[in-house]
Amino acid sequence: MNSNVFLLGGFQTDFARNWAREKKHISAMIRETYEGSLECTKIRPADISAAFVGNFAAELYCMQGHLGAFFVELDPAFKGLPTCRYEAACASGGVAALSAMAHIQAGLYDCVAVVGVEQMKTVDSARGGDFLGTAAWYERESKGVEFPFPKLFGKLGDEYDKRYGLKAEHLARIAEINYANARRNPNAQTRDWYMSYDHACGTGQYNPAISGRIKVTDCSQVTDGAAIIYMASEKYAADYAHRCGISLDALPRVLGWGNTTAPIEFAVKVEDSKNDPYVLPWTRKAITDAMQRAGLDSCWQLSAIETHDCFTTSEYMAIDHFGLTEPGKSWQAVEQGIIALGGRLPINPSGGLIGCGHPVGATGVRQLLDAYKQTTGSAWDYQVPNARRVATLNLGGSATTNVVFIIGFNS
Amino acid sequence: MHRQIQTVAVLGASGTVGSLSGGILAQNGLNVYYLSRTKEGSQKGLSRAVKQARSEAIASRITCGDYNTLFEKACSEADWILECVAEDMAVKKAMYEKVDAIRRKDAIVSSVTSSLPLEELPQGRSDSFRANFLSTHFYNPPGKMLACEVTGQSQTDPALVDFMIEYLGQKLRRVVIPVKPAAAFAGNRLAFLLFARITELVRQFGVEMMDYLIGPYTGRLLPPLATIDLVGLDIHKAILLSLQTYTQDAMHNKLVIPAYIDTMIAAGRLGNKTRANGGFFKKLDSGQFLYYDPASEDYIPGYGPRIQFVEKAKNQIRIGLYRQAFDGILQASGTEARIVHEILATYIAYAYSLIGQVTDEKYGIEGIDKVMSSGFHWACPSLLVNMIGGAEKAVELVQSADLAVPQTLRTDTAWKKYYFNAGKYFIAG
Known part of the structure; x- marks a missing residue:
């Protein structure tokens, strides 16, 4: 890393909320998140020198663009503040954070807010599914297709099945674990929902197949939510730590990052990888780049992973791509309980996208906030004991944009 | 054990x-x-x-x-x-x-x-x-x-x-x-006292206006009369009778069951469980809502009330300015504003007076807070105290409504905490 970038904490909304039912404008979500973050972090508004806002499609869901400008609405002191909205589909939060980090490393800013926000419950599921289709190559992969993304990630499962074999029971177990973890997370969308392995294995009125092998329990759900994380230079972080009466060493930092963009069409991705042991090599490269930058030799040097389980198949993919198993053998980590809370390398202690929720543009930021919570011992009942390093994987589209961070401490 | x-x-x-x-x-x-x-x-x-x-x-x-x-x-x-x-x-x-x-x-x-x-x-x-x-x-x-x-x-x-x-x-x-084994425990005792007062005000202001004035923007998922329709007017009456019989406190005189409630029950107008007959509301096949009129004992069309301070508060809630919305509500004057002030004051005063009566004193307002937010999805009493600017302001509000100020309202400090996600209780509609 060129220079240290520290995480100072932040806030996420309760992902179980339905902001359309509350009849709220998306700016209310940004405001509540910001005000909650001030309470959690004690950041002084005057210290914030820029805001990076991740959002996928507010123009479609809320008829509202230009979201960076809504950060300025939060406080009269923000008039004139540099802000920008970032978009990379479901990785919008991730790329906003990458840009924030780069600006700090370039010496332009000392303390910045990274906001991820999405309000999705404004439309019915068919219309929402069509909007999400714009994260793929719309004309080729989504137009006229009902729920295009379950189909695309169903194809990911099909590809695993073709190359290595894939059992439905392992996907069901992944869903069960994410829901179980979410029950421990007071901000998780599904914390009070019923889930069991039997339910996830079954198919029926309440767990219909959406597309091929993908059933409702394999999917993250439509979610409204926002999250903020503050990133800072070493200079600012040192002052902040002093003001909070803690050591600078107690603040986690960005140890490594990776960012790749694969061909947008899923069929092209798969075709390109036919001679590669990894089904999604560009995702694998983002992970290995981050590990290398962090100076890590193996995934076992991580304490936890917050991965992009928009579907159970994407978490299944993440298991071998992070190196928990050999390619194609993710099922071993599932069966051996490695990925469960209490396992050797828990995945998604927060509940992930399936359990915690997936407000598209907010997810990458929420993952970073959870990495901060884990590495500072403030993750409530879903705390991984003594977590020192947490990796995040945020995907945009059908693993087109890949953003990986490794957050925590070197020693 | x-x-x-x-x-x-x-x-x-x-x-x-x-x-x-x-x-x-x-x-x-x-x-x-x-x-x-x-x-x-x-x-x-x-x-x-x-x-x-x-x-x-x-x-x-x-x-x-x-x-x-x-x-x-x-x-x-x-x-x-x-x-x-x-x-x-x-x-x-x-x-x-x-x-x-x-x-x-x-x-x-x-x-x-x-x-x-x-x-x-x-x-x-x-x-x-x-x-x-x-x-x-x-x-x-x-x-x-x-x-x-x-x-x-x-x-x-x-x-x-x-x-x-x-x-x-x-x-x-x-x-x-x-809770203590007192009739209706904490949640129903508090909520049904408010319902009773609101049903009394219906005679003067009508069903539509009362649910508009004490609507979701004041910190509740459903307006009060719509909630009674959901519960059923027969159950509403039974709970009030129980409260009349088994409780005794300074607000006992507010536990009224207006005569028109008996008329409605006798006519089988119990609420959602008798949809065809209606309750406070009646939904026609066309989707149009009619409102029960106690004077004529029949249903009348709505007129869509719009009061300036209410509309302003809703607009502020829509963009997340919750405290500013309550500032405006408290500063408003006129008959309608006085009704909103009275209901907010009654809610706060009665809730704090129940500390020690229905919940153990050691929990302070916390037990009553929990049951109102998790049993009714209402903004809990201490959150409302927070929203209107603290205990001192709440005392002024209660006094302005000619209600006794419970000592616990002056001494309990729960309202000073930060209420994360408090906005979920305030609906901009």
């Missing part, structure tokens, strides 16, 4: 409360017997439980039957017998007599009642029955409303109450509120 609960018998499982509460038990891994007068009734309850869980998988944990064929097996096996039969003292007592003859001596027996006197319910039963008898008052629907008030009567083993408080919280994921 070391106890294990694996099997539960739900009595009155054909009803909404029994079937949905029993469903929560099945969802959390317990084996549950559904008992009612007919097996078909119990099966109807099972369907409701499946719909609540959104999963057919829980059906494997539920065994349905009727009182004639399954009662003995279920009640003799059960570690916990959850009684959800009709809110009628005689019916419940008759059921307890049968249960007492069959149950294991260490089996827990709990009632979901909050309105009948708990002390009287187990009278005449065995020592072990009374020692193991308590109230577990689930809120409805329990899949969404997580509150559960818990209390024993004079002969309940205190260790059992402690055990159930922990069990309901940890195992069944309820928001547990330990």
